[in-house]
Every structure is written in C-alpha cells, then in structure tokens.
Amino acid sequence: MSSAARQRELGRGERVRPGLWRLRLPLPWPGVPHCNAWAVAAGDGVVLFDTGMHEPGSLAHLERALDQVDLRLEQVRLLVCTHAHSDHYGQAAPIMERSGAELWMHPDHAHVTRAARDPQAALERRLEVAAQSGVPRVALERYRAQRFGQGYGIAEIVLPDRDLVPGVEVATDLGTWQVVETPGHAPSHVCLFEPQHRLLISGDHLLGRVSLYYDYGWTPDPAGEFLHSLDAVDALDARLCLAGHARPFADVHQHVEANRALVASRIHAVADAIGAGPRTAFDIVPDVYGEPLTEATAGWWLSETLCYLRHLERTGRAAREPGEDGEPERWRGTP
Numbered sequence: 001m002s003s004a005a006r007q008r009e010l011g012r013g014e015r016v017r018p019g020l021w022r023l024r025l026p027l028p029w030p031g032v033p034h035c036n037a038w039a040v041a042a043g044d045g046v047v048l049f050d051t052g053m054h055e056p057g058s059l060a061h062l063e064r065a066l067d068q069v070d071l072r073l074e075q076v077r078l079l080v081c082t083h084a085h086s087d088h089y090g091q092a093a094p095i096m097e098r099s100g101a102e103l104w105m106h107p108d109h110a111h112v113t114r115a116a117r118d119p120q121a122a123l124e125r126r127l128e129v130a131a132q133s134g135v136p137r138v139a140l141e142r143y144r145a146q147r148f149g150q151g152y153g154i155a156e157i158v159l160p161d162r163d164l165v166p167g168v169e170v171a172t173d174l175g176t177w178q179v180v181e182t183p184g185h186a187p188s189h190v191c192l193f194e195p196q197h198r199l200l201i202s203g204d205h206l207l208g209r210v211s212l213y214y215d216y217g218w219t220p221d222p223a224g225e226f227l228h229s230l231d232a233v234d235a236l237d238a239r240l241c242l243a244g245h246a247r248p249f250a251d252v253h254q255h256v257e258a259n260r261a262l263v264a265s266r267i268h269a270v271a272d273a274i275g276a277g278p279r280t281a282f283d284i285v286p287d288v289y290g291e292p293l294t295e296a297t298a299g300w301w302l303s304e305t306l307c308y309l310r311h312l313e314r315t316g317r318a319a320r321e322p323g324e325d326g327e328p329e330r331w332r333g334t335p
C-alpha cells in the first residue's frame with residue numbers, strides 16, 4: 001500500500017447492534033489494512049475487547065473510532081485481550097492509563113511479552129530457527145538488516161490484572177461472556193462467547209477469510225492445538241462472529257469447516273513433499289504454497305510449514321534428522 005493510501009485509513013466506529021460497536025483501526029501491514037476492537041456496553045461505560053496496534057498516532061485512531069459512536073476512552077471499564085499479538089494488545093498500556101481499566105488476558109502471553117522485552121534476542125532466535133530450516137544465509141542477513149531495531153507495535157509491556165481462563169466471566173449489558181481457550185494461532189488466544197445472543201468474539205482464531213498463522217516454538221503442536229480449538233468453538237453453535245479483522249459474519253460453522261479443510265490440505269501437501277526423502281522445511285515451502293518464499297511471506301509460511309512438520313512428527317508421520325556441523329535439519333515421511 002502506498003503511504004498516501006495508508007494516510008486515508010482512519011479509525012472508524014460503527015454500531016453493530018444496540019450496545020455493541022465495532023472499532024475499525026488501521027494497520028501498517030501489507031494485505032491486512034485494519035483490525036477490530038469491540039466495545040460492549042457495561043453500565044455507564046464499556047468493556048473493550050482488543051486494542052489495535054501501537055504506532056505513532058494510533059491512539060488517536062482509537063479515539064476517533066470511539067468518538068464516531070459517542071464513546072470516550074475514559075469510559076472503558078475493563079480491557080479484555082483475545083491474545084497478546086500487537087494488533088490486539090499493543091495499545092493496552094495507554095488505554096489502561098487513560099481509563100484506569102484493568103487488563104484481563106490469558107496467562108500464556110510470553111510468546112509476545114518475553115519477545116518484546118528483548119526484541120534483539122527474539123530476532124536472533126527467529127533467524128536461528130530459519131537457518132536450521134534451510135533458509136540461505138544471504139537471505140537471513142538481508143532479513144536481519146531489515147528487521148534490526150524495528151518496533152514491536154506494543155506501547156509498553158503490561159501484565160494482566162486477571163488471568164483470562166475458563167470459568168472467568170465478563171459481565172456486560174448484552175450478557176455474560178464466557179472464556180473459551182483457543183490456542184493455535186497464539187498460545188495466549190481465547191475466544192469470548194455470550195450464550196444468550198450466541199455472540200462470539202473470535203480474535204484471530206476464526207476470521208471471515210481463512211488465514212492460517214501459528215506462533216511457532218512456544219508449544220509442542222500449534223497446528224494440532226488449532227484443530228482442537230476449532231472443535232471447541234464449533235461446539236458453541238455461535239450465531240454471529242465478531243472477528244479480529246474484517247466484518248462480522250453469521251455462518252460460523254461453515255467458517256470452522258473451511259479452516260479445517262485448509263489445514264488438512266496443507267498437512268497433506270507437507271506430508272507429500274517429504275514423502276520422497278529428507279528435505280528441509282525451506283525446500284518444501286514451494287510445494288505447499290505453490291510459490292517460493294519471499295521476504296514478505298518468509299516468516300509466515302516457514303513457521304506454518306514447521307508447525308505442520310511438528311504435527312506430522314507428533315502423529316508419527318514424519319521423522320526429523322538433526323543437521324550436523326551447521327547443516328539444516330531435514331524431514332522425511334515415515335510409512
């Protein structure tokens with residue numbers, strides 16, 4: 001997106017139904033122009049679900065979106081984050097400071113909070129995983145130079161006042177929201193479900209357009225966890241899904257099915273790609289996605305592929321050969 005186009009993206013607020021507002025906040029990411037925060041009426045204020053990313057001027061976008069629906073930041077009584085990624089948690093600190101609200105979030109947030117404390121170490125760790133996966137050294141050096149010193153989209157690390165785990169309830173005028181753990185996309189991911197109106201705040205677990213992403217390296221089997229989380233959400237029989245990006249959607253079960261189908265086809269493609277012999281994760285990406293890695297897709301596709309390899313390993317369908325003397329590790333299918 002050109003910088004001129006980006007400047008036209010502004011925070012926008014709209015009412016979804018009485019007592020429920022969508023706050024659409026701009027993002028600087030190519031292909032992902034905005035994310036959503038959701039405000040739900042609660043007494044004389046609102047519960048705010050998610051925050052938008054922190055960047056210069058980003059709080060003004062949130063305030064603009066709130067203002068369009070006659071709300072103010074000071075009215076936030078409680079801040080609930082679906083997970084700790086920057087577009088859902090990045091502005092937590094300034095929102096808490098301005099409103100005095102507590103933050104509730106799942107306790108498995110180290111995948112972001114630890115990385116954000118030492119971004120350089122986190123970058124080095126990602127580069128190490130990439131090298132081990134067979135990414136050529138010259139590409140890694142380019143990536144390092146590009147990413148060095150880049151911000152994390154998080155204003156300040158703030159820890160939750162309360163752990164958002166099953167059994168915790170979030171009271172609003174629309175009803176009481178239950179916590180459903182949905183790890184996979186991120187270890188800290190939860191969905192919030194309001195059974196009376198069958199509303200689901202789904203974060204990045206379930207999106208209008210199927211888009212798979214897993215945080216790699218924090219749990220043993222993110223893809224397997226994601227599939228379990230799809231089952232958990234499917235069982236809720238939600239009627240309306242309020243996702244972390246794009247518009248609300250109604251056909252929740254079909255969206256779950258579409259996610260299952262895409263995961264299954266990617267796992268299948270990965271299993272096929274390692275069937276004929278030991279290969280690196282980097283080598284099989286073009287087979288799985290139909291095109292080679294670029295700098296734009298590298299982090300995303302490589303970690304997704306690694307998650308499927310781990311999943312196949314855990315389910316006895318792949319074996320890993322550790323690389324010796326700086327050689328990358330290789331994978332092969334097991335009969």
Ligand SMILES: [Zn+2]
Pocket residue numbers: 083085185186204
């Ligand atoms: Zn996310």
Ligand SMILES: [Zn+2]
Pocket residue numbers: 035085087088203204244245
């Ligand atoms: Zn997101």
